Structure formats: structure tokens, C-alpha cells
Amino acid sequence: MIPGRRPEPWPYCCTGCGRPYPDDLLPYCCPACGGVYDFSGPLVYQNPESMLPDRRGLARFRSALPIASAAPLISLGEGGTPLLPVQVGSRVLHFKCEHLNPTGSYKDRGTAILVSALSSVGVTEAVEDSSGNAGASFAAYAARARIRARVFVPSSASGAKRSQIEAYGAELVLIDGPRSAASNAVRLAAEGGAVYASHAYMPQGMAGVATIAYEIVEQLGGAPGAVIAPVGCRKARRGQRGFEFASPSAVTPCWTRSRPQAGRSSPSPKMN
Numbered sequence: 644m645i646p647g648r649r650p651e652p653w654p655y656c657c658t659g660c661g662r663p664y665p666d667d668l669l670p671y672c673c674p675a676c677g678g679v680y681d682f683s684g685p686l687v688y689q690n691p692e693s694m695l696p697d698r699r700g701l702a703r704f705r706s707a708l709p710i711a712s713a714a715p716l717i718s719l720g721e722g723g724t725p726l727l728p729v730q731v732g733s734r735v736l737h738f739k740c741e742h743l744n745p746t747g748s749y750k751d752r753g754t755a756i757l758v759s760a761l762s763s764v765g766v767t768e769a770v771e772d773s774s775g776n777a778g779a780s781f782a783a784y785a786a787r788a789r790i791r792a793r794v795f796v797p798s799s800a801s802g803a804k805r806s807q808i809e810a811y812g813a814e815l816v817l818i819d820g821p822r823s824a825a826s827n828a829v830r831l832a833a834e835g836g837a838v839y840a841s842h843a844y845m846p847q848g849m850a851g852v853a854t855i856a857y858e859i860v861e862q863l864g865g866a867p868g869a870v871i872a873p874v875g876c877r878k879a880r881r882g883q884r885g886f887e888f889a890s891p892s893a894v895t896p897c898w899t900r901s902r903p904q905a906g907r908s909s910p911s912p913k914m915n
């Protein structure tokens with residue numbers, strides 16, 4: 644059960660059976676069919692010209708984010724990263740400097756929205772699993788929101804990543820075995836009643852990640868010709884959703900094989 648009442652309905656539904664996100668629980672997947680949640684309608688794109696000039700970073704997009712109007716944005720100053728032009732041969736490439744976010748990765752954009760949503764309904768404890776930057780991001784924003792965080796991490800994760808998570812005050816739960824073992828362990832905790840603040844499954848953070856696209860369109864003055872992005876899980880691809888609303892006619896997803904020998908493909912959004 645969620646600790647407090649949700650001030651406004653959450654705009655998510657199950658992609659498997661269509662059921663809306665429940666009012667009285669905080670599941671990371673649909674209790675009825677096991678499907679993942681997504682937005683029940685289009686993301687809200689806020690034109691930069693309508694923003695308040697005194698806001699910075701994600702706060703500039705406040706009215707486009709799925710947070711109750713009365714709830715605070717849990718922020719550490721994420722977003723608003725530079726787009727640096729670099730001459731490469733005959734072309735100019737622009738690099739979006741997401742490493743300048745508070746904990747060093749784009750994950751902060753989504754975590755700010757997810758933790759804001761959890762905080763708005765009174766969550767005081769939550770768990771997450773990560774092998775690196777998502778865990779650090781969650782630890783930092785949970786500390787900001789005074790949420791007690793436990794982060795399940797493969798024991799093989801680098802010492803630097805583990806130190807960063809602990810430095811923000813989260814409890815580090817080391818799990819032996821592959822990355823999937825940490826996922827299994829955190830799901831067991833969720834089945835035991837813990838709030839699973841999953842960066843991969845909870846839908847809240849998607850609108851935060853989409854602000855990468857809003858900023859790029861604003862910084863370039865229009866949609867870019869192409870976007871090249873490394874992807875690990877589907878979260879990075881969520882930035883593509885932002886382009887679909889900032890420049891609706893411009894998006895053509897292009898799937899590029901990064902490991903042809905393994906027969907697996909990775910998505911990369913291509914802009915026309």
C-alpha cells in the first residue's frame with residue numbers, strides 16, 4: 644500500500660492488458676498480467692518559449708512533467724547540459740554533455756521524476772538494483788528526498804561505483820553472481836513489500852529522460868539530422884520519445900547491430 648493519497652491520478656497503464664496504474668499500490672509491473680507500464684497518452688511537450696526564464700535544468704520543464712502540481716520537484720540541479728559542437732572531418736558533431744549531471748549520468752533526469760513521484764505519496768523507504776550509475780543516481784536523489792535507500796549491486800561491480808552509492812548514504816546490498824542475480828534479489832524484496840524504485844520498469848522517469856530531446860531541439864533550433872546513442876536497457880531509448888513530441892514528423896528509428904556475432908541489435912533513433 645502507498646503511505647499517502649496520490650494528489651492527482653498517474654497517467655500510466657499496462658502495455659499488456661491496458662489496466663491503469665493502481666491507486667493504492669506502487670507496483671513496478673502489472674499485478675494482473677506482469678506487463679510493464681507506459682504512459683496512457685502522449686508525453687506533454689513544453690515549448691521552450693513558454694517556460695519561465697528564471698528556471699534552470701529540469702525545473703524549466705516543470706509543467707510538462709508527471710508530478711502533481713502541489714508536489715515539489717526533488718532536484719539536485721539536473722538537466723540543462725551543454726551541447727558542444729566538434730569539427731570531425733567535413734562534419735560538425737554535437738556532443739550532449741550528460742556526464743555533467745549531478746551524479747555523472749543522464750539517469751539523473753529520470754531519477755528526479757521517479758523520486759519526486761514517490762516522495763509525493765509519502766514513500767520513506769525504497770529499493771533499487773543497479774550495476775552502476777542508476778544506483779548512484781537513485782542513492783543521491785533518495786537522500787535528497789529523505790527516502791531510505793537500499794541498492795542491490797552485483798558483488799563484481801567496480802569499487803568506484805559501489806563507493807559512490809555508499810557516499811550518498813544508501814545501504815549497499817552486495818549480491819554474488821551475475822547481474823541477473825541482483826535483479827532477482829530485488830524482486831524478492833519487492834514481493835516482500837518493499838517499494839521497487841526500478842529505473843528500468845517504473846514509468847515515471849520517462850518524461851525526465853525525454854527532456855534530453857527537448858533540450859537538443861532547443862539548442863540546435865530544430866531537430867538534428869541524426870542522433871547516435873549507446874544503449875544498455877530500454878531507458879536510454881526513452882530519449883527518442885522526446886523527439887517524437889518536440890518534432891513529431893522527424894523521427895525514424897534506426898536499429899543498428901552492435902554485436903552482429905551475438906545476433907542481437909541495439910536501437911538508435913535516427914532523425915530525418
Ligand SMILES: [Zn+2]
Pocket residue numbers: 657658659660661662673674675676677678
Ligand atoms: Zn496488465
